[in-house]
Amino acid sequence: MIVDYFRLAIGTFKKRKVRSFLTMLGIFIGIAAVVSLISLGSGMKNAITEQFATLGTDKITVQAAGVPFGPPGSTVANKLTQDVTREVERVRGIDLVLERMIRAVRFEYNDQEKFESISNIPEGEARDMMIEVLNLKVEKGRMLQESDRGKVFLGNNFDLESRYGKQIDVGSRVVLNDKTFEVIGIAERTGNPGLNGLVLLNDEEFRRIIDVGDEVDLIAARVKPGTDMDKVIEAVEKRLRKFRNVEEGKEDFSVESAQQSIEALNSILNVVQWVLAGIAGISLFVGGIGIMNTMFTSVLERKREIGVMKSVGAKNSDVLLLFLVESGLLGVVGGLIGLMLGFILGKSVEVIGQIALGSQLLRADFSLTLIIGSLLFSFIVGSISGIAPAYQASKLQPVEALRK
Amino acid sequence: MTKKCDFVIELRDVWKIYKMGDVNVPALRGLSLQICKGDFVSIMGPSGSGKSTAMNMVGALDVPTKGKIFLNGQNIAKLSESDLAQIRGKTIGFIFQQFNLLPTLSALENVTLPMIFQGTPREERIEKAKQLLMMVGLGDRMHHKPSELSGGQQQRVAIARSLCNDPEVILADEPTGNLDSKTGNEIMALLGGLNRDQGKTVIMVTHDANVAKHADRVELLKDGQVKKDGHAMLRKLRRGVKK
Numbered sequence: 018m019i020v021d022y023f024r025l026a027i028g029t030f031k032k033r034k035v036r037s038f039l040t041m042l043g044i045f046i047g048i049a050a051v052v053s054l055i056s057l058g059s060g061m062k063n064a065i066t067e068q069f070a071t072l073g074t075d076k077i078t079v080q081a082a083g084v085p086f087g088p089p090g091s092t093v094a095n096k097l098t099q100d101v102t103r104e105v106e107r108v109r110g111i112d113l114v115l116e117r118m119i120r121a122v123r124f125e126y127n128d129q130e131k132f133e134s135i136s137n138i139p140e141g142e143a144r145d146m147m148i149e150v151l152n153l154k155v156e157k158g159r160m161l162q163e164s165d166r167g168k169v170f171l172g173n174n175f176d177l178e179s180r181y182g183k184q185i186d187v188g189s190r191v192v193l194n195d196k197t198f199e200v201i202g203i204a205e206r207t208g209n210p211g212l213n214g215l216v217l218l219n220d221e222e223f224r225r226i227i228d229v230g231d232e233v234d235l236i237a238a239r240v241k242p243g244t245d246m247d248k249v250i251e252a253v254e255k256r257l258r259k260f261r262n263v264e265e266g267k268e269d270f271s272v273e274s275a276q277q278s279i280e281a282l283n284s285i286l287n288v289v290q291w292v293l294a295g296i297a298g299i300s301l302f303v304g305g306i307g308i309m310n311t312m313f314t315s316v317l318e319r320k321r322e323i324g325v326m327k328s329v330g331a332k333n334s335d336v337l338l339l340f341l342v343e344s345g346l347l348g349v350v351g352g353l354i355g356l357m358l359g360f361i362l363g364k365s366v367e368v369i370g371q372i373a374l375g376s377q378l379l380r381a382d383f384s385l386t387l388i389i390g391s392l393l394f395s396f397i398v399g400s401i402s403g404i405a406p407a408y409q410a411s412k413l414q415p416v417e418a419l420r421k
Numbered sequence: 422m423t424k425k426c427d428f429v430i431e432l433r434d435v436w437k438i439y440k441m442g443d444v445n446v447p448a449l450r451g452l453s454l455q456i457c458k459g460d461f462v463s464i465m466g467p468s469g470s471g472k473s474t475a476m477n478m479v480g481a482l483d484v485p486t487k488g489k490i491f492l493n494g495q496n497i498a499k500l501s502e503s504d505l506a507q508i509r510g511k512t513i514g515f516i517f518q519q520f521n522l523l524p525t526l527s528a529l530e531n532v533t534l535p536m537i538f539q540g541t542p543r544e545e546r547i548e549k550a551k552q553l554l555m556m557v558g559l560g561d562r563m564h565h566k567p568s569e570l571s572g573g574q575q576q577r578v579a580i581a582r583s584l585c586n587d588p589e590v591i592l593a594d595e596p597t598g599n600l601d602s603k604t605g606n607e608i609m610a611l612l613g614g615l616n617r618d619q620g621k622t623v624i625m626v627t628h629d630a631n632v633a634k635h636a637d638r639v640e641l642l643k644d645g646q647v648k649k650d651g652h653a654m655l656r657k658l659r660r661g662v663k664k
Binding site (some may be wrong): 029321327 | 482540
């Protein structure tokens with residue numbers, strides 16, 4: 018029987034094509050906005066999670082407090098030093114420790130001069146860990162070796178002719194803070210924009226051209242297999258509190274596992290995503306009102322039709338259901354079109370983002386939950402908007418309805 | 422006028438009073454009427470005589486302010502709208518002056534509509550509707566929309582629709598009112614056939630004496646009551662018919 022109601026409703030839409038389309042417009046703009054925003058949000062979250070996943074779950078990082086997102090070490094008063102590294106090394110359960118510095122360097126090539134980010138590659142075993150953590154892969158040339166002198170490894174952005182007006186290639190000579198280096202290799206493009214623009218030098222040479230003293234911007238440590246991560250973090254915190262002479266709760270440093278970083282970032286992204294979806298949701302609400310308006314008009318226009326249906330045996334509940342199906346269908350068809358538009362919109366942003374910004378972070382992910390959820394939601398919006406008009410239609414007295 | 426028979430419909434002292442502002446306007450004033458199974462009755466009367474209101478009462482489209490209406494012995498005067506809808510769907514087939522077909526549906530779909538509300542399976546509905554449309558001579562017009570059919574054809578669709586749930590009673594409200602006389606006669610012949618051949622009780626409201634004379638009985642309404650001279654009226658009408 019319900020199938021017949023759907024058939025009747027589709028017949029009505031065909032008869033009133035333009036109006037049905039205009040009514041659905043509100044819904045599909047809303048759903049398109051919600052779908053594209055949520056898909057981009059979750060795509061970004063997934064991309065970030067994948068980035069962090071390369072860090073591995075057995076790593077912890079120590080940073081000076083107060084700089085969750087800026088270049089580490091650049092904006093803090095009480096910076097980390099190499100002593101701190103040694104303290105971390107001594108904590109039970111810590112297997113390997115590396116120091117990272119990220120600074121700015123004056124980069125000259127083809128008579129052009131710019132400031133670029135530069136970072137160090139440590140020596141020994143920590144070197145492999147660093148390459149693993151950064152997920153560095155060689156596109157051209159080779160990776161820096163420990164024995165290399167006067168050699169530099171560049172992120173993928175330097176492979177673009179546009180950056181310095183002339184292609185930088187393996188073997189090209191570039192000047193960093195007035196010292197000449199030979200490009201030994203260029204990295205593959207990654208989803209991390211920071212890494213794509215990074216200049217990498219062996220630790221010793223880094224310290225030679227950048228005056229960092231004994232400062233360290235970030236300490237990364239690998240935890241021994243089978244060790245409780247939380248306990249190690251606690252032990253590191255305890256040791257550093259003592260070493261830097263600070264009370265619990267007033268630490269001037271932070272110790273985090275990759276997992277914690279993901280969670281912190283994700284919770285922020287979640288809020289942003291839902292605020293945006295909420296704003297988009299307002300247009301859905303307006304779309305719902307549009308459906309209600311159309312359905313009320315429809316009840317008035319089709320009074321006679323309702324009367325006929327009642328005279329041939331339609332009960333109040335039949336008329337109610339018929340009108341609810343109609344409004345629900347308006348919602349769900351609007352939702353379906355909205356879903357497709359949202360898909361196109363999301364994917365376009367992804368493609369444009371990758372072409373224009375070279376960022377892998379802009380990515381639209383469409384989960385089954387999002388697809389089914391948005392369709393269900395649009396059906397509910399449609400149905401709820403139809404309740405009042407459908408009720409009005411069902412309560413019409415047949416005699417009154419038949420009288421024109 | 423009463424006779425000894427099985428009443429399919431009986432109105433006993435039925436009043437219908439409409440409220441127009443503060444004024445009560447009685448449309449029916451103690452109307453009593455009996456209709457036997459297999460009757461072909463015309464209800465005639467001038468404008469405002471209450472014939473449409475009477476038709477609504479008989480057709481369970483409206484409930485009286487006072488009085489009793491028996492349909493097959495059951496008093497339907499106090500039933501709920503949903504119960505009345507059930508009764509309408511099963512027992513009564515309506516034919517309207519304006520045809521009242523749903524414009525978005527084809528002839529076939531219009532005929533199947535009442536069966537949807539009775540929960541008839543789809544296959545059965547379509548089969549039955551096809552048979553009925555062929556019976557009324559529209560076998561080649563089944564998939565046309567009402568706007569693609571002539572007035573007479575639309576009324577035939579309406580007749581097919583009125584028959585789809587195999588009702589005992591056919592209620593026709595000015596069935597030829599919107600048709601030319603030739604088509605009107607064809608429709609009346611169709612209704613007469615239903616009465617004669619299928620034993621359907623036909624109740625027809627009309628103000629057209631030429632249409633009314635097709636009935637076995639004429640009930641004349643005036644001021645919301647039955648006037649007693651309906652028989653004489655019918656005789657007079659029939660004398661005028663050239664055989």
